[in-house]
Amino acid sequence: MKRIFGIVALLTLFIMPKTSNAQESDFGNWLIYIGSKKLNSKWNIHNEVQYRNYDAISDLEQLLLRTGLGYNITEKNNILLGYGYILSENYVGDTDNKVSVNEHRIFQQFTTKQSVGRLKLSHRYRFEQRFVESDFKMRFRYFLSLNYPLGLTEEKDYKFYLSAYNEIFLNTKSSIFDRNRLYGGVGYKLNKNLRFELGYMNQFFETSGRDQLNIITFFNF
Numbered sequence: 001m002k003r004i005f006g007i008v009a010l011l012t013l014f015i016m017p018k019t020s021n022a023q024e025s026d027f028g029n030w031l032i033y034i035g036s037k038k039l040n041s042k043w044n045i046h047n048e049v050q051y052r053n054y055d056a057i058s059d060l061e062q063l064l065l066r067t068g069l070g071y072n073i074t075e076k077n078n079i080l081l082g083y084g085y086i087l088s089e090n091y092v093g094d095t096d097n098k099v100s101v102n103e104h105r106i107f108q109q110f111t112t113k114q115s116v117g118r119l120k121l122s123h124r125y126r127f128e129q130r131f132v133e134s135d136f137k138m139r140f141r142y143f144l145s146l147n148y149p150l151g152l153t154e155e156k157d158y159k160f161y162l163s164a165y166n167e168i169f170l171n172t173k174s175s176i177f178d179r180n181r182l183y184g185g186v187g188y189k190l191n192k193n194l195r196f197e198l199g200y201m202n203q204f205f206e207t208s209g210r211d212q213l214n215i216i217t218f219f220n221f
Contacts, residue, residue, distance in 0.1 A: 028061060029053045030201070032216040036070075044070045046080060054091075056213060063087045068107075076113040082106070104131040120147040139178060143167040147187075161187045163197055179205050185214065193220045 030052045037045040050064040068082025084105040089098045109126040124143040130136070145165035149158035163185045169178035185199020197216040202209060 027056060028210060028212045029056045030212050030214045032214060033219070034216065035219045035221070037221055042072050044072070044078075046070055046082060052212075060089050062089065066105075068109075078111045080109050080111070082109070101133060103133075105129065118149055121145070122147075138172040140170045140172070141167060159189055161189065163187050163199060175206065177206055179203060183214065185216075194218070 033049045035047045046068040048066040052062040054061045064086045066084040068080045070080035086103040088101040107128040111124045122145045126141040128139045148162045150160040165183045167181045181203045183201040185197045187197040189195040195218045199214045201212045
């Protein structure tokens with residue numbers, strides 16, 4: 001398993017120098033932190049930071065800060081009310097000029113988990129109310145993730161795992177389809193509270209698409 005993770009990391013090093021010029025490549029990089037604070041058996045706090053770049057190592061595309069208060073209906077079902085702030089640095093046409101766009105977002109979500117043998121599945125349904133500068137928008141998102149432990153060890157003892165997800169975004173107004181994200185990666189669980197993932201994501205829109213390298217940290221405390 002260490003060999004698999006090493007190969008992925010080595011490929012990453014080869015990719016990054018080739019994609020250092022943002023406007024010459026559609027390959028970007030997302031650095032993501034996702035944390036969860038358990039208050040008691042029912043309540044939890046979600047916190048998240050995403051630093052998204054147009055290229056592999058620089059050129060800010062978007063900074064996303066998200067937090068929320070969740071409640072466990074059952075052990076595998078959670079509802080959450082959240083808030084997000086998003087700063088987007090958008091290029092103007094084909095020029096090198098950028099414009100900053102500020103967005104405040106309120107969202108409600110329901111997450112449910114299930115198991116099929118060793119395969120873990122998670123379904124997340126999220127409804128967003130988006131205040132983008134002076135404009136107001138709403139959007140629905142459906143997220144399906146899969147997690148499969150590697151190796152023959154007991155489930156609680158595994159270190160490496162495969163991770164994949166697909167998420168579709170649908171607007172409530174014209175041009176219903178907003179985007180779709182398809183991701184696959186390899187993860188490493190350091191302990192029961194901390195794990196890391198390295199993966200590739202393809203994000204496609206109605207008329208275009210982008211590829212991203214994702215480096216993700218998950219921390220439960």
